[in-house]
Amino acid sequence: MLKCWQAFIGLVLMLGLAASAGAQPELNLAQASQEIESKLADRSGKPADVRLVIDVSGSMKRNDPANLRQPAVDLLMQLLPEGSKAGVWTFGKWVNMLVPHQVVDEQWRSLGRAKASEINSVGLYTNIGEALEKAAYDLDAASDEYAKHIILLTDGMVDIDKQPDKNTQEWRRIVDEVLPKLKAAGYTIHTVALSDNADNNLLKKLSLQTDGIASVAHTADDLMKIFLGTFDAAAPAEQVPLAGNQFVIDSSVEEFTALIFRKNPADLTELIGPDQTVYSAASQAADASWHRADNYDLITIKQPLEGEWGLSVDMDDDSRVTVVSNLNLRVKAMANNVYIGHDQLLSLVLQEDGKTITRPEFLELMTITAKIMAGNNEEVLAEFWQNELTDGEPPLDGRYLEDLPTFEKEGVYELTVVVDGKSFVREFKHSFSVRQPFNAEVEKQFSDGELNFILKVESLSSDVRVDKTQIVASITSPSKRKMVKPLDLTKMDTWQTELMPDDEGMYFIDIRIKGSTLDGSPFESYITDVKFKFSHEGGFSEEQEPIVDPAKKEEKETKKAEPEEPAKPTDEEGEAEAQEAESEPQQPVPAWLLYSAIGIGNLLLFVGGYFIVRKLLGSGSSDEDLLEQFSEESVEEATSPKEEPKPVDDEEEPPMEDLDPATADDVVEEPEPAKEQEKVQEPEPVEEPQEEQLEEPAMDMLGEPDDAEDIAEPEGYDAVDDGIDDLDEMALDEPEPDAEEPEPQDEDDDMVAAMLKAQGLDLADDELDDAISNLIDDLDDDEEENK
Numbered sequence: 035m036l037k038c039w040q041a042f043i044g045l046v047l048m049l050g051l052a053a054s055a056g057a058q059p060e061l062n063l064a065q066a067s068q069e070i071e072s073k074l075a076d077r078s079g080k081p082a083d084v085r086l087v088i089d090v091s092g093s094m095k096r097n098d099p100a101n102l103r104q105p106a107v108d109l110l111m112q113l114l115p116e117g118s119k120a121g122v123w124t125f126g127k128w129v130n131m132l133v134p135h136q137v138v139d140e141q142w143r144s145l146g147r148a149k150a151s152e153i154n155s156v157g158l159y160t161n162i163g164e165a166l167e168k169a170a171y172d173l174d175a176a177s178d179e180y181a182k183h184i185i186l187l188t189d190g191m192v193d194i195d196k197q198p199d200k201n202t203q204e205w206r207r208i209v210d211e212v213l214p215k216l217k218a219a220g221y222t223i224h225t226v227a228l229s230d231n232a233d234n235n236l237l238k239k240l241s242l243q244t245d246g247i248a249s250v251a252h253t254a255d256d257l258m259k260i261f262l263g264t265f266d267a268a269a270p271a272e273q274v275p276l277a278g279n280q281f282v283i284d285s286s287v288e289e290f291t292a293l294i295f296r297k298n299p300a301d302l303t304e305l306i307g308p309d310q311t312v313y314s315a316a317s318q319a320a321d322a323s324w325h326r327a328d329n330y331d332l333i334t335i336k337q338p339l340e341g342e343w344g345l346s347v348d349m350d351d352d353s354r355v356t357v358v359s360n361l362n363l364r365v366k367a368m369a370n371n372v373y374i375g376h377d378q379l380l381s382l383v384l385q386e387d388g389k390t391i392t393r394p395e396f397l398e399l400m401t402i403t404a405k406i407m408a409g410n411n412e413e414v415l416a417e418f419w420q421n422e423l424t425d426g427e428p429p430l431d432g433r434y435l436e437d438l439p440t441f442e443k444e445g446v447y448e449l450t451v452v453v454d455g456k457s458f459v460r461e462f463k464h465s466f467s468v469r470q471p472f473n474a475e476v477e478k479q480f481s482d483g484e485l486n487f488i489l490k491v492e493s494l495s496s497d498v499r500v501d502k503t504q505i506v507a508s509i510t511s512p513s514k515r516k517m518v519k520p521l522d523l524t525k526m527d528t529w530q531t532e533l534m535p536d537d538e539g540m541y542f543i544d545i546r547i548k549g550s551t552l553d554g555s556p557f558e559s560y561i562t563d564v565k566f567k568f569s570h571e572g573g574f575s576e577e578q579e580p581i582v583d584p585a586k587k588e589e590k591e592t593k594k595a596e597p598e599e600p601a602k603p604t605d606e607e608g609e610a611e612a613q614e615a616e617s618e619p620q621q622p623v624p625a626w627l628l629y630s631a632i633g634i635g636n637l638l639l640f641v642g643g644y645f646i647v648r649k650l651l652g653s654g655s656s657d658e659d660l661l662e663q664f665s666e667e668s669v670e671e672a673t674s675p676k677e678e679p680k681p682v683d684d685e686e687e688p689p690m691e692d693l694d695p696a697t698a699d700d701v702v703e704e705p706e707p708a709k710e711q712e713k714v715q716e717p718e719p720v721e722e723p724q725e726e727q728l729e730e731p732a733m734d735m736l737g738e739p740d741d742a743e744d745i746a747e748p749e750g751y752d753a754v755d756d757g758i759d760d761l762d763e764m765a766l767d768e769p770e771p772d773a774e775e776p777e778p779q780d781e782d783d784d785m786v787a788a789m790l791k792a793q794g795l796d797l798a799d800d801e802l803d804d805a806i807s808n809l810i811d812d813l814d815d816d817e818e819e820n821k
Contacts, residue, residue: 079364082269083119083180085135085169086110089188089228090124094155097189097229098257103153105327106261111146112325112332113293114138118269119180122146125165126157127194135171160190162236163208166216166223173219183222183246183268185261189229192236202525209239209527222246224264228257235492235528242469243496247370258295258329259352263412263465267370271356272363273461275452279345283308283338284458286361292333295350303331303349308341360387363453363460372441372468373495380404380423380436382451382462390432397428401454404436408447412465415448441468471495474545474564476533487533491521491545491561503549505529512539535568 088103107122111133114120120142121135132153133146167173169184176182192205216223224246225237234250241248247267249260274281274290283290294303303326305313313319313333315326325332331347366381384391384400391397401424408418423434441447444467451462474491491505505521515537521529535541543564550556 079367080179080181081118082114083177083182084110084114084265084268085120085182085184086122087165087169087184087186088122088124088132088153089126089157089160089190090154091126091157091160091188091190091193092155093160093190094228098155101153101155102257103187104150106258107153108147108150109258109327109330109332110261110265111143111150113265113271113291114143114269115271116140120146121169122149123165123169124153124157125161125168127159127161128157129161129165129168131168159195160188160193162186162188162192163194163204163212166208166212166240170216170219170221173215176219178220181222181268182220183224184216185224185226185264185268186237186240187226187228187257187261188237189227189232191231191233205233205236205526208236213240213243217244222268224267225249226251226257226260226264233526235526238473238492238494239527242371242494245370247467259412262352266463266465270462270464272359273354273356273463274459275461276353276355279347279349280342281355282342282459283340283357284359284361285340286359286458287338287340287357288360289334289336289358290338290355291357292331292335292345292353292355294331294333294345294347294353296329296331297348297350299329301347303333303345303347305333305335306344306346308339308343361385361458361460363451363462365451365462365464368449368464368466370466371494372447372466374442374444374468374470375440377440378438378466380438380449380451381433383433384453384455384460392430392432394428397424397432399456400424400428402434403452403454404438405450405452406438406447407450408443408445410445412446412448415446418447444468444470469494470561471498471559472545472547472561474543474561476564476566487535488530489519489521489533489543490528490530491547492528497551499550499552500527503529503547505545505547507531508544508546509533510542510544511535512537512541538569540565540567 086107088107094101094103111120116138118138119136120133120138121131122133124130124132133142133149136142166184166186170176192201192208194204195201221244223240223244225241225248227234227237227248227250230250230252232250234248238248240246247264249264251257251260274283274287281292292305296303302314305322307313311319313322313324313335315324315331317324321336321338323334362385364383364385366379368378368380372378382402384397401422403420403422405417406419407415409415419439421436423436429435438449447466447468449462449464449466453460471494472491473494474489477488477490479486479488489507489509491507493500493503500523503523507519507521509517509519511517519531521531523529543561543566545561545564547559547561548557
């Protein structure tokens with residue numbers, strides 16, 4: 035009989051939600067985008083102020099055994115242009131200024147190279163908060179003449195004390211106090227995690243909320259390249275293209291610096307000038323300086339000859355040649371992080387002696403091309419987009435503008451702009467990440483000697499109120515069984531739940547997010563592309579779809595205007611059958627007509643359904659209780675949202691916290707399902723918000739969020755499992771309709787099935803369970819709005 039009522043509720047739900055599906059606004063990232071635009075305008079064209087903050091805790095002995103932090107810091111010191119500002123701090127328990135923060139010149143570089151050798155791994159703790167504060171020592175009086183950047187490298191978590199509570203308090207202090215001050219003062223924080231065990235959640239918050247780069251060096255060998263990419267974002271330098279082993283220097287270049295990464299560290303690098311002069315580390319040319327490190331060469335040539343230069347070494351793709359010239363390509367600062375669906379504007383000019391060139395006869399000689407490469411990581415990039423900016427007449431003001439394509443997939447993107455002026459060539463490169471507002475991933479965690487799998491979701495937007503946001507995940511197993519689970523908010527501003535897979539194969543996760551922005555506006559967001567493969571031997575392996583193949587771009591654009599049904603999950607062999615019929619696209623209906631029809635239809639369905647169910651249930655005592663329960667809590671609440679449910683007397687229905695373990699067990703064994711169900715559905719006055727949430731997870735799933743600390747308590751599921759059916763048991767683990775041995779249906783089920791089929795809504799049980807969860811959610815929302 036319960037299934038009959040569920041089917042009826044599902045019918046009403048599908049009709050009711052059809053009208054309100056588009057009413058809930060998606061997450062508006064306009065405020066975050068405006069903040070980034072303001073920051074870009076503020077730092078564009080300013081010299082860099084770079085502050086390196088280096089972790090020297092004892093765990094670095096394991097994660098950086100070769101102490102590659104020393105050559106990485108040394109390289110950045112050599113690359114920083116004169117006239118910029120820089121300083122270096124190290125931290126463990128205490129924070130020390132290793133290299134004074136001042137204007138960069140040869141004396142500063144010499145001191146910095148000597149001090150870099152003192153970087154070690156002897157610290158006892160990881161005091162990230164104080165390290166950031168010491169690096170921003172002039173927070174209230176920092177000069178606006180510089181673009182301020184902090185590069186933070188660490189391999190650990192916030193660790194200032196042996197007591198976990200104090201570390202948690204310090205974590206919150208960094209997020210709630212230190213970060214907002216740095217952000218308001220205009221600092222851009224770039225973070226480098228030198229371990230998968232680092233607090234990547236905190237590091238992402240620091241970076242993304244200040245439009246910095248968040249990187250993870252999975253091995254110590256990655257550190258040099260990541261540091262270099264971070265430096266490019268903090269202090270971009272003008273380059274000339276390095277094609278193969280050749281590059282061209284024009285007469286306007288006063289100095290060039292070649293950074294050459296050797297594929298074979300033992301190789302000797304030789305630089306060959308246009309006049310066939312050979313430079314090497316052993317040569318003593320007056321116009322050349324040569325620094326040879328373990329795996330790279332840094333070569334600077336002053337007043338170089340005009341013409342083609344060559345290199346006689348097998349070099350890495352990260353090699354580059356930067357120039358100092360009075361003829362420059364200036365590109366307006368661009369965001370390091372872009373959200374899916376947002377655009378970037380490319381704006382550039384050519385300048386001579388600091389003035390923008392507007393002469394048509396000069397600009398007509400230019401060929402300016404822009405190209406974007408994209409991929410899931412920096413190692414595998416494919417061409418995503420390309421365009422020529424110099425088609426047509428040159429701009430009167432000398433400024434070239436180009437709208438970059440809309441980014442619809444998250445990943446790593448690299449923009450390259452090349453200006454070919456026949457007598458000179460200039461190149462600009464910019465890497466950025468495209469992200470969703472929320473990130474979801476599956477992590478492995480060991481607890482009490484057991485391996486657990488945790489689904490974790492984190493907010494990547496600074497405009498989300500985490501304490502007013504709730505998240506639900508729908509997990510589809512390889513056998514097509516669906517499980518719906520709410521995620522708990524932790525004290526570290528993430529949401530998570532434990533996964534307990536049993537079937538081997540591919541799992542699919544759809545995530546629904548509902549909450550409020552900082553200004554109180556409601557939003558709803560979705561993550562639909564999370565999938566992983568589970569096996570008893572190998573555990574989890576996450577899979578990522580590649581960025582869209584450019585060869586398929588034309589096909590995608592052709593289909594862009596055609597509405598598509600959401601893709602259904604498939605198994606590994608791709609042999610899964612369709613689970614429900616696809617509906618034909620419908621013509622748009624006027625809003626007033628749609629809502630009027632829905633309102634009248636729902637009213638008729640509620641009235642007719644009441645009598646149908648009453649007839650079906652008969653006069654049995656258990657069925658009467660069940661009918662009374664749903665009619666009072668669901669039907670009356672849906673039709674009269676302003677009426678609050680009548681509270682239950684505490685003496686008649688004790689709250690969950692008053693039940694001892696023995697009593698809870700008795701509840702489980704009580705052979706009265708109707709009464710037990712009544713406890714789940716009927717709201718009870720309780721003293722603690724957490725217990726109310728635990729007793730009714732479905733009711734609070736996406737309604738008004740509880741206090742963050744209450745949501746974070748881990749023992750919630752135990753309390754639920756002791757005596758009450760939880761959301762998982764209500765929502766899943768029922769076989770597909772096409773199972774080999776379907777359960778026999780009585781006449782009541784046949785009547786409901788016929789009713790559903792007549793409405794085109796003959797859904798599977800698991801889909802009805804999802805629908806019921808959403809209905810309860812929407813009813814809660816209506817009740818809150820009418821209070």
